[in-house]
Amino acid sequence: MAGNRIVKTAAALALAAAIFGAPFWWSALRGMKQKAPAPEKPAAEKECVLPATEMRAGHMTLLFQWRDDAVRRGDRAPVAVGGKKYEKSLTGSCLTCHVKKENFCDRCHGSIASAPACFDCHIDTSERGPWK
Amino acid sequence: MEMTRLDFLKKAWRTGLVLFGGASFEVVSGSALLAADGKPSGRRMAMAIDIRACVKDAGCVKCISACHRGHNVPVIPDAKRAITWIWKDTIDRAMPGVLDPYSGADLRGANTLLLCNQCANPPCVRVCPTGATWKREDGIVMMDQHRCIGCRYCMAACPYGSRSFNWGDPRRYLDKGSVARDYPTRTKGTVEKCEFCAERVDRGLGPLCAGACAEKAILFGDLNAPGSAVRKALAGRIALRRKPELGTDPSVYYLL
Numbered sequence: 001m002a003g004n005r006i007v008k009t010a011a012a013l014a015l016a017a018a019i020f021g022a023p024f025w026w027s028a029l030r031g032m033k034q035k036a037p038a039p040e041k042p043a044a045e046k047e048c049v050l051p052a053t054e055m056r057a058g059h060m061t062l063l064f065q066w067r068d069d070a071v072r073r074g075d076r077a078p079v080a081v082g083g084k085k086y087e088k089s090l091t092g093s094c095l096t097c098h099v100k101k102e103n104f105c106d107r108c109h110g111s112i113a114s115a116p117a118c119f120d121c122h123i124d125t126s127e128r129g130p131w132k
Numbered sequence: 133m134e135m136t137r138l139d140f141l142k143k144a145w146r147t148g149l150v151l152f153g154g155a156s157f158e159v160v161s162g163s164a165l166l167a168a169d170g171k172p173s174g175r176r177m178a179m180a181i182d183i184r185a186c187v188k189d190a191g192c193v194k195c196i197s198a199c200h201r202g203h204n205v206p207v208i209p210d211a212k213r214a215i216t217w218i219w220k221d222t223i224d225r226a227m228p229g230v231l232d233p234y235s236g237a238d239l240r241g242a243n244t245l246l247l248c249n250q251c252a253n254p255p256c257v258r259v260c261p262t263g264a265t266w267k268r269e270d271g272i273v274m275m276d277q278h279r280c281i282g283c284r285y286c287m288a289a290c291p292y293g294s295r296s297f298n299w300g301d302p303r304r305y306l307d308k309g310s311v312a313r314d315y316p317t318r319t320k321g322t323v324e325k326c327e328f329c330a331e332r333v334d335r336g337l338g339p340l341c342a343g344a345c346a347e348k349a350i351l352f353g354d355l356n357a358p359g360s361a362v363r364k365a366l367a368g369r370i371a372l373r374r375k376p377e378l379g380t381d382p383s384v385y386y387l388l
Binding site: 067070071072074075076089091092117120121122123125127128131 | 204266268269270274276277278301303304306307308309311313314315316317318319330331333334335
């Protein structure tokens with residue numbers, strides 16, 4: 001009796017692993033690979049506020065710092081990097097180079113299913129017409 | 133040994149916990165804002181609205197539209213869901229009991245401008261559980277939309293009705309083509325109000341409403357600076373504030 005129960009449990013576990021693991025073994029069997037997202041780079045500008053690797057890893061920290069400086073500390077003095085001045089502003093600075101949010105932010109965020117709420121309030125300057 | 137409630141209170145009293153607890157009241161009493169000589173330190177942004185200059189053109193809404201356009205405040209037809217940062221109402225409703233049936237006949241039934249009073253002792257700030265609304269060092273009572281959770285405690289606390297709640301997505305009433313692109317909109321489930329144009333004050337500019345007024349009826353400046361436009365106006369005129377008896381210490385004055 002005890003042996004029967006072990007077999008049944010093992011079978012149930014195997015079935016559960018097969019069902020819940022489907023996304024993994026299915027894509028592994030078919031040799032599917034996730035495409036690396038390709039955010040659109042600005043045409044004219046080559047330099048950002050921080051080096052590209054640091055921006056890639058920590059842009060959210062920088063945005064939070066700017067947000068806290070501007071909103072909470074009232075410190076809206078522009079940030080000078082390499083002779084260029086950047087306003088501490090998402091629409092006023094970031095979107096002036098990365099013109100289309102859809103072609104820049106959304107490319108990576110979309111591929112990893114991350115949905116930051118920035119543009120619920122901040123305005124994507126590339127958009128026109130009524131909001132949905 | 134089991135401790136009864138009475139035992140606990142006795143011990144707490146003896147160890148001074150109850151006494152020290154009183155120290156927390158010091159923090160909110162506001163005395164920290166005064167320098168050693170008892171004079172106020174730092175700036176305190178304030179506004180003086182010249183009622184008589186304002187009532188000259190009863191239909192004028194230049195200041196309101198400048199503010200609402202500049203801050204992407206939606207025009208929502210349903211009055212119960214409307215968003216207002218600055219609006220007009222009768223003097224009698226704004227400052228009940230100030231007018232009597234005989235004096236100031238020209239002001240009876242006339243409108244004046246209403247907006248957030250930027251209180252020195254703001255009840256909204258006391259009740260905000262997330263720190264989404266707070267008083268800056270220059271006295272401006274700010275809203276941080278990033279932190280607002282839409283609990284509306286601040287709306288219940290505000291004695292002036294200066295705050296509005298976004299019952300729905302305000303963007304449904306705005307157009308991408310005509311919004312002020314350098315200023316964000318708000319989102320569903322957050323509270324908003326006049327912020328004395330803090331984003332402009334930080335750049336050394338005055339509020340949009342003051343700039344839009346053809347009659348120059350809206351004066352703006354530092355209440356702690358004797359030479360400021362507001363202080364000069366207050367020195368020579370009688371000024372009223374809304375519900376001063378509540379102890380909120382408003383920073384918006386109405387010049388008579």
